[in-house]
Amino acid sequence: LSCEDYTDGINVDPNNFTSAPGNLILGQAELVAVKLSGSNSSRFSGMWVDQFTGSDRQYISAGNYLVTTGDFDDEWDDVYADGAAQARLAKAAGVESGDGLLEGVATIMEALLMGEAAALWGDIPYRTAFDYTENPDPTYDAQAQVLGDVQALLREALPKVGDASVAAVYGPPIFVANGAKWSEVIYSLSARYYMITKEYNLAHGAALQGISSAEGDLLSFHSSAAGARNLYYQFLIEQRGGYLTGNGSHLVKLMTGETPRAIATPGDAARFGSYFEPSPDGYDLNATDGIFTIDSSFPIVSWIETRMIEAEAAAQLSLDAEALAPFNAVRAYLATKYDADFPASTSTGTQLWMEIMEEKYVSMPGSIQIFHDVRRT
Numbered sequence: 529l530s531c532e533d534y535t536d537g538i539n540v541d542p543n544n545f546t547s548a549p550g551n552l553i554l555g556q557a558e559l560v561a562v563k564l565s566g567s568n569s570s571r572f573s574g575m576w577v578d579q580f581t582g583s584d585r586q587y588i589s590a591g592n593y594l595v596t597t598g599d600f601d602d603e604w605d606d607v608y609a610d611g612a613a614q615a616r617l618a619k620a621a622g623v624e625s626g627d628g629l630l631e632g633v634a635t636i637m638e639a640l641l642m643g644e645a646a647a648l649w650g651d652i653p654y655r656t657a658f659d660y661t662e663n664p665d666p667t668y669d670a671q672a673q674v675l676g677d678v679q680a681l682l683r684e685a686l687p688k689v690g691d692a693s694v695a696a697v698y699g700p701p702i703f704v705a706n707g708a709k710w711s712e713v714i715y716s717l718s719a720r721y722y723m724i725t726k727e728y729n730l731a732h733g734a735a736l737q738g739i740s741s742a743e744g745d746l747l748s749f750h751s752s753a754a755g756a757r758n759l760y761y762q763f764l765i766e767q768r769g770g771y772l773t774g775n776g777s778h779l780v781k782l783m784t785g786e787t788p789r790a791i792a793t794p795g796d797a798a799r800f801g802s803y804f805e806p807s808p809d810g811y812d813l814n815a816t817d818g819i820f821t822i823d824s825s826f827p828i829v830s831w832i833e834t835r836m837i838e839a840e841a842a843a844q845l846s847l848d849a850e851a852l853a854p855f856n857a858v859r860a861y862l863a864t865k866y867d868a869d870f871p872a873s874t875s876t877g878t879q880l881w882m883e884i885m886e887e888k889y890v891s892m893p894g895s896i897q898i899f900h901d902v903r904r905t
Contacts, residue, residue, distance in 0.1 A: 550621025550630050551698060553614050557637040558702040560611030562748040564644055565896065566759040566826040569603055571772055573899035577889070578778035580813065587771040600649075611641045613658050632688025633698040636714060639681035640828075643721050646674040647900050675721050682718045686711060694746060704825050707743040715739075716834045723837055724900055732841035732850075738834040742861060747825035760820040760894065764813055774803070775810035782890060791875070791883040795868030796890070802866075803893055819893070826894075832858055833897060836888040843881040855884050858891070 564570075574580040575591045582591025590599070615638040622631030645652050653666035654674045669677075694713070695705035716738035722731035739745060750758040757766075764772065774780045781787040783796040783803070802818040804811040813820050827833070835854040842851035852873060859870040873883050885905065889898055 550618045550625065550627065550634075553621065554618035554630065554634050554637065554698060555702055557611050557615035557618060557634065557641070560606045560614075561637055561640055561828055562702060562826070563606055563759065564603070564611075564641065565828050566748060566894070567763070569644075569648065569896055570894045571760075571763065573896045574894045575772070577898050577902050579774075579889070579893050579898065580779070581773050581775045581777045582771065583773040583775055583809070584768075584770045587768075603648075604645075607641050607645045608653075608657065612638050615641065616658055628688045629690075629692055629697060632685040633710060635681050635685035635688065636710065636717070639678045639685065640717060642674060642681075643678040643717065643724075644896065646671045646678070647721070647724050648896070672725060675725050678721055679718060682714050686714050689714070701749055703828070704745075704747040704749045706745065706747065707741065708739070708746050709744060712737070712739045712744055713746050713829050716829045716837075719834060719837045719841075720829070720897065723841065724904060726904065728841040728844040731837055732845065732847075735834050735838035735841060735854075738837075739829065739831045742831045745830040746828040747830075748828060750825060751823050757822050758815075758820060758824045758826065760813065760826070761815045761822045761824070764815045764820060765822075773807065773810060773812050775807075779890065779893065780804060780811055782886070790879070790886045791871070791873055793870055793887075793890075795862060795866050795870040798866040798868035799862070827892075830892075832861075832891050833888070833895070836884060836891070839884045840881065840888070843884055846877075848876045848880060851880055851884065855880075855887065858887065862891070 571580070572590060572595075575582050575587070576593070582588050589595070615634045619631050619634035619638070622628065622634060642652075642654060646654075650671045651668040652671070652674060654669045654677060656663040656666040658666075689710035692710050693699070694703050694708035694710060699705060699708070715734045719731045719734035719738050722728070722734060748759075750756055750761075778787065782789055783800045785796070789796070801814065803814060805814040805816055805818065806812075815821055818824075835858050839851045839853075839855040839858075842848075842854075852875075856872040859872055862868075863870040873880060875883055885901065888901065892898055
C-alpha cells in the first residue's frame with residue numbers, strides 16, 4: 529500500500545506562475561530602465577561629476593569614491609536578472625505571437641540596458657549571458673564589442689516599431705503618454721552610444737534622425753500614488769533626507785555665477801530654483817516644487833540630449849555651423865521654457881565645444897550621460 533493519492537501534486541504551487549503575457553514582462557524591463565536612469569546610478573553619477581554633493585553618512589564616503597564592488601550588486605541584478613533577461617522573454621513572446629511591435633520595443637529595452645551597463649562598467653558579460661543552464665559562468669565581452677552589439681539591436685528594432693508612438697502601445701503606464709515615437713528613440717539611443725565610442729560622424733547622422741521635439745522625450749511617468757513616485761523624491765524626502773544636496777557643487781557654482789559660465793547665461797537665475805532650494809547648510813535638491821517633486825517625470829532619452837549630441841558631434845568634426853544650429857536651438861528652447869535670457873552663441877572651435885559641453889552638463893542634472901561625457905572627454 530502507498531500514500532500516492534495523498535502526495536501526488538503536493539509540490540505543485542498553483543500560485544507560482546511559470547509564464548506571463550509578454551506586455552507585462554516588458555513592463556518589468558521598462559521599470560528597470562526608469563530605475564537605472566533615476567536612482568542609485570543617477571545619484572552616484574551626479575556626485576561624481578560634481579552636480580550634487582554627498583552630505584551625510586554613506587553618501588559622504590560615496591562622494592569621495594569610497595565604494596566597493598558590493599555597492600553595485602543591486603544595479604547588476606537590475607540590469608541582468610530584472611531587466612535585460614525580462615526584455616528577452618518579452619521579445620520571445622512577441623516573436624511567438626507575431627507581435628512585431630512588442631518584439632521591437634523589447635529589443636530597444638535590451639539595447640538601452642546593455643548599452644548603459646557597458647558604458648558604466650566597461651567589459652561585461654553579454655553574448656554568453658542570460659542562459660544559466662548552458663552558461664552558468666558567462667564570459668566578459670569587450671566594451672566596444674557590446675556597444676557594437678547594442679547598435680545591431682537598435683537596427684533590428686527599427687523596422688519592427690515603424691511609426692508607432694510610445695503613447696499608443698507598450699509605453700504607458702511606465703512612460704509618459706506624450707508625442708514620443710519609438711523610431712526616434714532608437715536613433716537618439718544610437719547617437720548616444722556612437723558618442724561613447726567616439727564615432728562622431730555616425731553619432732551626428734543618428735542624432736539628426738533622433739527625437740525631434742521636446743514633446744517627444746521618453747519620460748518616466750510618476751504620480752503621488754505609492755509605488756509610482758519620482759525616485760529622487762523617494763530618496764530625498766521619504767528615505768534619506770540630507771544625504772544628497774547641492775552644497776558647494778560645481779553645478780551650483782555655475783548656476784549662481786560663483787564660477788563663470790563658458791557662455792554668459794543670465795537665465796540660470798530663473799532655472800536655478802527648479803533644481804535647488806535653500807537649506808540651513810546651503811542648497812537641497814528641489815523636491816518641493818522643482819524637478820524632483822513627487823510626480824515629476826525624469827528623462828530617459830530626451831530632445832535636449834539629442835540636440836547636444838548633434839552639436840558636440842559636429843564640433844568634434846570641426847563643423848562649427850552645424851554645431852551652432854542645434855546648440856542655439858536648445859538655448860532658444862530654454863529661454864522660452866524659463867522666460868529668461870539664454871543668449872545664442874557665435875563661438876567657434878574649442879570655445880564652442882566647451883559651451884556645448886557645459887550647457888549639456890547644466891541642462892541634464894542627474895543624468896548618467898554626463899558621467900559618460902566626463903570620462904570620454
